Amino acid sequence: MKTRTSPAPVKLVRRGVPAVMATAALLLAATACAPSAATSQSTQSTPSGDSAGTGVPALAVNDAAAALLPESIRSTKVLRVAIPTNEPPTQFYREGTQDMTGTNPDIARLLGEALGVKVEIQVANFDSIIPGIAAGRYDMTVSSMTPTEKRMEVLDFVDYMQMGNSIAVAQGNPHGISDQHALCGKKVGLLTGSYQLTVNVPEYDTACTAGGKETIQRSEFQDTRQAISALSSGRLDAVLADSPILNFAATQNPQIEIASKYDFTPVGVGMPKDSGLVKAVSAALSGVIQSDSYLKVLGKYGLESSAITDARVNFAQ
Numbered sequence: 001m002k003t004r005t006s007p008a009p010v011k012l013v014r015r016g017v018p019a020v021m022a023t024a025a026l027l028l029a030a031t032a033c034a035p036s037a038a039t040s041q042s043t044q045s046t047p048s049g050d051s052a053g054t055g056v057p058a059l060a061v062n063d064a065a066a067a068l069l070p071e072s073i074r075s076t077k078v079l080r081v082a083i084p085t086n087e088p089p090t091q092f093y094r095e096g097t098q099d100m101t102g103t104n105p106d107i108a109r110l111l112g113e114a115l116g117v118k119v120e121i122q123v124a125n126f127d128s129i130i131p132g133i134a135a136g137r138y139d140m141t142v143s144s145m146t147p148t149e150k151r152m153e154v155l156d157f158v159d160y161m162q163m164g165n166s167i168a169v170a171q172g173n174p175h176g177i178s179d180q181h182a183l184c185g186k187k188v189g190l191l192t193g194s195y196q197l198t199v200n201v202p203e204y205d206t207a208c209t210a211g212g213k214e215t216i217q218r219s220e221f222q223d224t225r226q227a228i229s230a231l232s233s234g235r236l237d238a239v240l241a242d243s244p245i246l247n248f249a250a251t252q253n254p255q256i257e258i259a260s261k262y263d264f265t266p267v268g269v270g271m272p273k274d275s276g277l278v279k280a281v282s283a284a285l286s287g288v289i290q291s292d293s294y295l296k297v298l299g300k301y302g303l304e305s306s307a308i309t310d311a312r313v314n315f316a317q
Contacts, residue, residue: 054099054101054105054106054109055101055106055300056106056109056110056113056293056297057110057292057293057296057297058113058293059110059113059114059288059291059293060113060114061113061114061115061116062114062115062116062283062284062287063116064283065114065115065280065281065283065284065287066114066115066116066117066280066284068276068279068280068283069115069117069277069280070275070276070277070280073117073139073277077116077117077118078117078118078120079108079111079112079115079117079118079119079120079139079140080120080122080137080138080139080140081108081112081119081120081121081122081138081139081140081141081142082122082123082124082129082132082133082137082138082140082141082143083100083104083105083108083121083122083123083124083141083142083143084123084124084125084126084129084143084223085100085123086223086224086225087102087223087224087242087245088102088245088248089102089103089244089245089248089301089302089303090102090103090104090144090242090244090245090301091103091104091105091143100121100123102301103161103244103297103298103301103303103306104142104143104144105121105142106297106300107142107160107161107288107294107297108121108142110288110291110293110294110297111142111160111269111281111284111285111288114284114285114287114288115280115281115284122137122138124138125222126143126191126192126193126194127192127193129141129143129145129270130151130154130155130270133155133270133271133272134154134272139271139272139277140269140270140271140277140281141269141270141271142160142269143270144163144242144267145157145267145268145270146195146199146265146267146268146317147159147266147267147268147270147314147315147316147317148195148199148316148317149316151270152273152314152316153273154272154273155270155271155272155273156270156271156272156273156274156275156277156278156313156314157268157269157270157271157313157314157315158268158269158278158281158282158285158311158312158313159266159267159268159285159308159310159311159312159313159315160266160267160268160269160285160288160289160308160311161266161267161298161303161306161307161308162264162265162266162267162306162307162308163242163243163244163264163265163267163303163306164242164243164261164262164263164264164265165180165196165200165240165241165242165243165260165261165262165263166240166241166242166243166245166246166247166258166260166261167179167180167183167238167239167240167246167258167259167260168228168231168238168239168240168241168246168249168250168256168257168258168259169231169237169238169239169256169257169258169259170231170232170234170237170255170256170257171254171255171256171257172257173257173259175237175238177237177238177259177260178259178260179259179260179262180200180204180240180260180262181204181207183204183208183216183238183240184204184207184208184211184213184214184215184216185208185213185214185215185216185217186216186217186237186238187217187219187235187236187237187238188201188216188217188218188219188236188237188238188239188240189219189220189221189226189227189228189230189231189236189238189239189240189241190218190219190220190221190227190239190240190241191220191221191222191223191224191227191241192220192221192222194241194242196240196241196242197218197220200240200263201216201218201240204216219235219236224239224241224245224246224249225249227239227241228249228253228256231255231256232253232255232256238259239256243261243264244301244303244306246258247261248302265317266308266312266315266317268315269281269285278313278314282311282313285311286311288311289307289308289309289310289311290309294307295307
């Protein structure tokens with residue numbers, strides 16, 4: 001989910017929300033990150049500084065950042081965060097439970113601890129997150145969403161980690177796919193609303209056409225497991241998605257392997273444009289990414305290389 005897939009609200013009436021609502025539908029095709037088959041039905045709250053049951057290291061409250069929170073969140077001390085699921089290791093349910101874990105939920109919890117608020121995780125399909133923010137259902141999203149100029153028309157972003165693209169193929173790579181340039185004419189599985197589908201593939205198709213080759217045959221899926229299943233059964237030649245997700249899948253499924261990893265860029269926490277929340281999130285994340293807790297969270301999922309050192313604001317990819 002590079003994307004890939006925003007802060008979760010508490011009944012916010014913010015400046016900039018009307019503009020978000022007016023253009024959210026236009027951005028559905030431009031959202032990035034791994035989507036989920038789940039809907040916004042499961043929520044959890046994690047008290048500030050309380051890592052019990054979540055496996056998230058405790059983090060001290062950043063009083064200066066907390067003071068920058070909009071009054072609506074300061075008064076309720078709740079931050080509603082939209083996150084997809086079914087995409088380990090970035091977000092998924094602990095086996096046999098409805099408890100969300102993964103890098104995105106854990107980083108959202110670290111952010112909540114730094115801001116001194118409870119984090120209420122609301123599970124949502126990736127392509128429903130921007131409209132949900134527009135409708136005031138969420139304050140933000142932490143869903144591996146790639147900051148793009150189009151998205152930044154309605155959302156503010158603060159970088160929190162980096163990830164790249166991976167191409168998964170059947171074991172033995174029967175089609176000899178070495179990189180993205182070899183996808184021309186191939187049957188490729190992509191996640192609905194992903195950065196790969198909406199940004200990468202159109203660029204690749206242009207190069208394919210210029211080289212006299214067929215364009216990519218696209219198949220869309222609601223989560224990576226569905227795409228991997230199609231690849232394993234021979235219905236696809238490749239799957240193109242976020243590197244952490246496909247890399248993890250390859251360690252669990254002996255029928256697939258990774259043919260290429262490339263294009264590592266930051267993903268950001270997204271929140272309503274000009275809501276004022278970006279100031280608090282920026283200040284808090286600047287401290288979070290310098291903390292040992294941040295490195296422990298990434299290390300927990302084998303993603304130490306995804307760490308960043310600069311929580312940039314509205315830096316388009």
